[in-house]
Amino acid sequence: MGEAGDVARSVVAQFRRDGFVAPESAERTEFEVWDRTTPGRVLLVALQTLLMLRAEDGRSDLGRPVRGLDEEEAGLMLRTLLGDATAVPETSRRDLITLDRLLGLLASVIAEESMSEEEVDALLEAAEESCRAVGPWDESDDRRPLGGELVDLGGLLVPTEPGLKIELMSSREDGSIVGVTVIRGRTAIQLQAFRALGDTSWATVREDLARTIRGRGGSAEERFGPAGTELQAVVRVQGPPGKDRQTARVLGHDGPGWILRGFVSGVGAEPDSTEEWPYATFQGTVVRPPSAPSADDPLIRLRWPESGV
Known part of the structure; x- marks a missing residue:
């Protein structure tokens, strides 16, 4: 033990x-x-x-x-x-x-x-x-389970299976790939990985994010889910009255020198949702930190997969 x-x-x-x-x-x-x-x-x-x-x-x-x-x-x-x-x-x-x-x-x-x-x-x-025995995983972790299909996006290796759609997110400034969204039906999970600089952790990120959401007129409460402590939130979005709020769950995990964040939206983000696949996707993701990280940019950039998406 x-x-x-x-x-x-x-x-x-x-x-x-x-x-x-x-x-x-x-x-x-x-x-x-x-x-x-x-x-x-x-x-x-x-x-x-x-x-x-x-x-x-x-x-x-x-x-x-x-x-x-x-x-x-x-x-x-x-x-x-x-x-x-x-x-x-x-x-x-x-x-x-x-x-x-x-x-x-x-x-x-x-x-x-x-x-x-x-x-x-x-x-x-x-x-x-x-x-x-529960992910997300660092690429160097020999405990991570083998098998299962992963899409290699450079900084992230993301589980995929029939029925899942993958979309990459590009930066408006330089066009680099900054995240990935996995979609099934009316639910999506957006994944982004960051290097943990200084005292940064999922706990500090979670507190800052909750404060920001509340400051913009939304709501955010901590709860315990299958992936640990998460935020159940309602965020303000652009739209006409009655359609200017979006329900979300925000997942997070501390790895060795990195943080993985998952933003669940759609039906699977509702408080009474029992959809399990967003958590399985989040916990099955593998993080590959850069060998030569930027000194001032904590975001772990991604790339297009060689086989396409």
Whole structure:
């Protein structure tokens, strides 16, 4: 088990022993940091795994109360963790998914399943490995899965399959390729990669972007999705009254020295959408940082594929 899994194990043991989250456990967990493998992410995936296994056996409810949660709140959390998109807005509005509540649920399920320490360790180890096996990927990462068709755009290698349409985005200033849009039906995801300069991260980009969207009359709220922390937003666009707003989801991921951003629009960006392919496209994308990057331009430029699009 790696460092994140070891910390997750010690946090679970401390909570089960004391019945509360100690300050040092809360600090070590790094809860709500979802775009890398943290102990908090390991704990979340471990709980989701247990809940899904129970649901497969036809057990979607808890057999015992959870400290700090009434029956309705526990039900909302369970539905959200099991992927019920209709429960997400209310769960987010009430800020129900906190470290102490998540640990309360996890400890309750562990007790209800009469899991041994060895079984808990195996669960956390599997959860940690699952966290590590999810993209987007750096080209040098030997853990990325092989197979599947990728369109080579230079700075990005993007998954493709029948039914997907790919359009490249050009800069108005110099005509260089600055991004790619993948389209299926009435949903699209726009992908752009940037070098992470200084203290720049998806967290800082996300905060700046949310502030900009709100400053222009739109709305933006953080939520947890299949690709980690994302923004559910409504942005102002040019158009007549009633058609001057666009719903969007903004995904992001921190790689080694780069950030990949995905801007989902159309039907798949709606709060109740269950479309999975934009996330699969985002998480299957491979980033190829330039060998000689520009000193003052963080954008990772792309190129036309040799085989066309």
